[in-house]
Amino acid sequence: MKKSSKDYQRLGKGGHWMIRLSLSVVFFLSGLFKAIDPKGTSYKIAEYLTSFHCYQLADNEMLMLGTSLCLCLVEFVLGVYILLGIRRRLASWLCLILSTGFALLSLYVWIFNPVSDCGCFGDAVVLTNTQTFLKGVFLLTLAGMYFRYWNKTESLLSDGSHWIVSLFSMCFIFLFGMLSAFYLPMVDFRPYKVGVNILQAMEIPHDAEAPVYESSFILSKDGKEKRFSLENYPDSTWTFVRAENKLIKRGYEPLVKDFSVSDTLGNDLTDRILTEKNLFLLVSSDFSHADDAHIDEINEIVDYCHSKGYEFAALTASSGEDISKWQKYTGANYPIYISDEVVLKTMVRSNPGLMLLEKGTVMAKWSCNNLPMPEEDTDILSLHQDTRTSFLQLLKIILCYVIPLLFIIFVTNLQRTNKTNLNNSKMRKKIVAGNWKMNKNLQEGVALAKELTEVVKNPNCGVVICTPFIHLASVAEVIKGSAIELGAENCADKASGAYTGEVSAEMVKSTGAQYVILGHSERRQYYNETPEILKEKVQLALANGLKVIFCIGETLEEREANKQNEVVKAELAGSVYNLTAEEFKNIVIAYEPIWAIGTGKTATAEQAEEIHAYIRSTIAEVYGQAVADDTTILYGGSCKASNAPELFAKPDIDGGLIGGASLKAPDFKGIIDAWK
Ligand code: 13P
Numbered sequence: 001m002k003k004s005s006k007d008y009q010r011l012g013k014g015g016h017w018m019i020r021l022s023l024s025v026v027f028f029l030s031g032l033f034k035a036i037d038p039k040g041t042s043y044k045i046a047e048y049l050t051s052f053h054c055y056q057l058a059d060n061e062m063l064m065l066g067t068s069l070c071l072c073l074v075e076f077v078l079g080v081y082i083l084l085g086i087r088r089r090l091a092s093w094l095c096l097i098l099s100t101g102f103a104l105l106s107l108y109v110w111i112f113n114p115v116s117d118c119g120c121f122g123d124a125v126v127l128t129n130t131q132t133f134l135k136g137v138f139l140l141t142l143a144g145m146y147f148r149y150w151n152k153t154e155s156l157l158s159d160g161s162h163w164i165v166s167l168f169s170m171c172f173i174f175l176f177g178m179l180s181a182f183y184l185p186m187v188d189f190r191p192y193k194v195g196v197n198i199l200q201a202m203e204i205p206h207d208a209e210a211p212v213y214e215s216s217f218i219l220s221k222d223g224k225e226k227r228f229s230l231e232n233y234p235d236s237t238w239t240f241v242r243a244e245n246k247l248i249k250r251g252y253e254p255l256v257k258d259f260s261v262s263d264t265l266g267n268d269l270t271d272r273i274l275t276e277k278n279l280f281l282l283v284s285s286d287f288s289h290a291d292d293a294h295i296d297e298i299n300e301i302v303d304y305c306h307s308k309g310y311e312f313a314a315l316t317a318s319s320g321e322d323i324s325k326w327q328k329y330t331g332a333n334y335p336i337y338i339s340d341e342v343v344l345k346t347m348v349r350s351n352p353g354l355m356l357l358e359k360g361t362v363m364a365k366w367s368c369n370n371l372p373m374p375e376e377d378t379d380i381l382s383l384h385q386d387t388r389t390s391f392l393q394l395l396k397i398i399l400c401y402v403i404p405l406l407f408i409i410f411v412t413n414l415q416r417t418n419k420t421n422l423n424n425s426k427m428r429k430k431i432v433a434g435n436w437k438m439n440k441n442l443q444e445g446v447a448l449a450k451e452l453t454e455v456v457k458n459p460n461c462g463v464v465i466c467t468p469f470i471h472l473a474s475v476a477e478v479i480k481g482s483a484i485e486l487g488a489e490n491c492a493d494k495a496s497g498a499y500t501g502e503v504s505a506e507m508v509k510s511t512g513a514q515y516v517i518l519g520h521s522e523r524r525q526y527y528n529e530t531p532e533i534l535k536e537k538v539q540l541a542l543a544n545g546l547k548v549i550f551c552i553g554e555t556l557e558e559r560e561a562n563k564q565n566e567v568v569k570a571e572l573a574g575s576v577y578n579l580t581a582e583e584f585k586n587i588v589i590a591y592e593p594i595w596a597i598g599t600g601k602t603a604t605a606e607q608a609e610e611i612h613a614y615i616r617s618t619i620a621e622v623y624g625q626a627v628a629d630d631t632t633i634l635y636g637g638s639c640k641a642s643n644a645p646e647l648f649a650k651p652d653i654d655g656g657l658i659g660g661a662s663l664k665a666p667d668f669k670g671i672i673d674a675w676k
Contacts, residue, residue: 010539015213019146020082024082024083027075029121029171031071031079033123034121035177038065038177038178040119040190045064045067045068068177069526075098077173078091083156086165092150099136099139100140105443108134117129128670149421160412168408182367183350187390187394187397188390190496192256192362194362195338195362196586197360197362198361204252205252205417209252211247212247213248214229214246215230215243216229219243221234221238259343273360276359277311277359279310279356281313281314281354282298282314283348283354284354285316285351286318286341288325289351293368294369294371298354301354304374308379313336314317314334314335314337317340317344323336348366349367352652353367354368363381432459432462432464432674433463433549433657436465436663437489437522441469442470442471446478450664452482452484456672461672464515465484467489469488473512485515487513490523491540492505493536504540505540509544509546518538519575534575538575538576542583550576552590552592553637554595555595564593568611572589584627592657596637598660612635616631633653634655635653639657641670
């Protein structure tokens with residue numbers, strides 16, 4: 001057994017599912033969280049680029065937003081692919097590439113501290129840089145394992161629904177991300193969300209834990225730099241270069257750490273702003289990049305506030321020159337105050353955006369694309385905003401994706417089931433084939449064939465009798481004009497020549513036979529027919545216009561060790577999966593568990609169906625679903641008139657290869673009648 005198979009067995013199906021679930025949840029959620037706040041993600045990407053000194057790229061807001069949306073899409077769709085088993089190979093590659101990239105980035109973040117948090121899950125889950133690194137390593141390990149066993153991932157969907165599920169997922173996440181960028185994030189994970197009192201959020205309890213830093217000092221001597229701590233600080237022969245402080249343990253951190261407002265002269269107005277009643281704040285981190293398409297609406301709101309006696313002011317981090325330009329361009333007659341750029345971007349993800357504060361409590365926020373327009377009978381103050389918990393909002397968004405997705409899966413699966421049933425009943429050929437083995441002399445064989453022609457009239461399936469070589473020519477004469485077709489039980493692995501006692505495929509064909517059984521377990525076992533020999537035989541049979549009934553099946557020990565799938569797949573791979581799809585159309589598979597042949601023990605209909613479906617899935621892997629759907633797969637092993645109906649009722653069982661019960665016409669006829 002291959003080492004990877006052994007390793008997989010150790011991992012087990014459960015282990016594989018755990019890896020699959022973990023990866024899909026991580027990618028699905030990180031894509032979703034980023035799409036909830038694509039602008040936040042674009043700021044984070046710009047932060048990374050700035051740390052790499054790519055200032056021009058980082059300054060291009062549209063490029064950053066586009067990159068952010070692409071990242072959301074790739075992560076979200078990858079999560080869906082891994083969970084549902086869509087495009088498994090592509091998904092495993094993508095997962096490995098992304099995880100490797102993230103692991104390298106997290107190592108960089110851990111060592112160089114360029115950002116305070118990685119932004120993997122937007123603002124929903126904030127990790128320290130050490131946690132980010134550990135997460136990166138863990139994710140890469142899982143991705144490596146998933147990549148190794150990608151082909152063990154079973155698809156939860158029918159092939160036909162893959163493209164529509166992909167398309168729906170891509171459209172959903174892209175549109176959702178666009179809407180979030182155009183308006184405001186539908187779930188606010190930031191400190192300035194509606195309902196938060198900024199004043200309270202800034203408070204630090206007097207017994208709060210302080211942060212712990214480790215200080216180190218870099219000094220030089222003779223052109224060499226060395227790091228010291230306070231404990232081993234060197235003598236004055238060393239020259240001080242710089243000091244470094246590393247955060248060892250975060251202390252208590254208030255929800256809002258850095259909110260402050262001042263006027264253009266530098267006077268602190270924070271307290272005033274946070275105690276004001278009905279204060280409308282126009283928030284613009286940078287006036288020079290603000291969307292100026294809504295100036296009239298903003299001015300209308302300003303007039304409205306003045307008429308109602310509400311305060312209106314602007315907060316910005318713009319330069320004095322940009323502030324003057326804004327005032328001139330918009331005719332702003334409201335006070336403009338200064339605050340930190342990052343704080344302003346965190347407060348409202350829109351430039352400009354509007355925030356309503358009531359004594360420091362955030363009452364509402366609006367993007368410039370949906371400003372609240374004053375109407376005669378409604379006061380803007382009464383336009384309360386949703387303060388439901390983030391969890392419920394998140395659930396609502398996930399349901400908006402999951403419910404239509406389930407509907408799509410249901411409809412496409414229904415269509416496929418109908419199509420498969422149609423395939424089963426109409427397209428795929430049903431066959432009942434007899435394998436006489438080494439029974440009946442010539443006269444007995446001819447008599448049986450004659451009797452069969454009398455009883456088998458208008459069967460609902462193909463009927464084939466496979467006889468010893470010496471019967472072929474005579475039986476061919478007897479069954480001429482009947483519904484019965486003829487096959488041999490073997491043929492040589494050589495085309496012709498000095499091979500005493502052998503019968504070639506060409507000779508078989510010349511008797512009038514259309515089929516030949518190859519790979520029967522009795523020939524594998526007693527005549528040492530190896531996969532290579534069978535490969536030759538199959539090639540020669542097909543080259544001579546014969547159809548091949550190719551037998552596969554496991555021993556009792558193999559079944560008990562639960563290796564049946566592995567065994568049948570290897571038998572197919574060893575002798576017939578080298579064929580072209582066109583050649584493969586002339587192959588009929590006969591699954592014959594060796595422990596059921598001539599023993600009276602039949603595989604249960606469920607056992608047989610399970611492995612038939614598996615065989616069909618491996619054919620689909622090699623030749624595609626259409627060829628797999630057209631391949632006839634027979635069951636063989638103590639099949640009788642009494643159990644045939646139950647076996648044949650299974651969707652992937654297309655008939656039987658019958659040994660003992662094919663030697664008596666009434667018995668054989670009873671099995672053929674199971675198709676009625
Ligand atoms: P039985 O039907 O006698 O079990 O034999 C099955 C078989 O080997 C057909 O090829």
